[in-house]
Amino acid sequence: MANKREDYISWDEYFMGVAKLSGLRSKDPNTQVGCCIVSQDNKILSMGYNGLPSGCSDDEFPWQREGEDPLNTKYVYTVHSELNAILNYRGGSLEGAKLYVSLFPCNECAKAIIQSGIKEVIYDSNKYDGTTSVQASMRMFDAAGVRYHAYHRTERTVMIEL
Numbered sequence: 001m002a003n004k005r006e007d008y009i010s011w012d013e014y015f016m017g018v019a020k021l022s023g024l025r026s027k028d029p030n031t032q033v034g035c036c037i038v039s040q041d042n043k044i045l046s047m048g049y050n051g052l053p054s055g056c057s058d059d060e061f062p063w064q065r066e067g068e069d070p071l072n073t074k075y076v077y078t079v080h081s082e083l084n085a086i087l088n089y090r091g092g093s094l095e096g097a098k099l100y101v102s103l104f105p106c107n108e109c110a111k112a113i114i115q116s117g118i119k120e121v122i123y124d125s126n127k128y129d130g131t132t133s134v135q136a137s138m139r140m141f142d143a144a145g146v147r148y149h150a151y152h153r154t155e156r157t158v159m160i161e162l
């Protein structure tokens with residue numbers, strides 16, 4: 001009888017991998033973010049990435065970061081990966097769920113995460129650590145009892161033929 005495979009990926013690798021794969025759908029030229037929401041019993045509930053709202057063309061809206069007129073920057077139009085993942089969920093309540101995201105949530109997403117009942121956030125990068133937005137997210141998570149911790153990267157890299 002054959003033995004089971006031993007080099008399978010862990011739950012954390014699986015969910016962060018799915019989050020990062022989702023982020024590859026993003027059209028943002030500077031920062032691609034992916035998110036995967038998971039139930040307490042490790043079932044994937046929803047996914048999302050940063051992008052424009054439905055009906056807003058990726059080719060017509062701006063992707064630049066700066067401009068004299070804020071209306072010509074991406075910031076006023078993009079939906080963040082976490083909010084997209086929350087809004088993409090069609091199953092009812094996200095109470096007690098876990099959220100894997102490739103970048104630490106901004107303060108607006110933190111509000112949505114808290115209000116949706118998600119109780120744990122696992123993030124990979126925190127490249128905007130120390131900004132007002134991230135500080136506000138941490139303050140709200142702490143007050144609301146949402147646990148957050150960095151994902152522990154493993155040595156594993158995955159190459160997928162597509």
Ligand SMILES: Nc1ccn([C@H]2C[C@H](O)[C@@H](COP(=O)(O)O)O2)c(=O)n1
Pocket residue numbers: 028030031032033049050051065074078079080081082101103104105106109
């Ligand atoms: N947790 C986050 C943080 C940011 N985003 C999105 C919003 C923008 O599309 C992009 C950030 O752009 P940058 O200022 O780095 O050029 O990432 C998100 O979806 N989730």
Ligand SMILES: [Zn+2]
Pocket residue numbers: 080081082105106107108109110
């Ligand atoms: Zn956000």
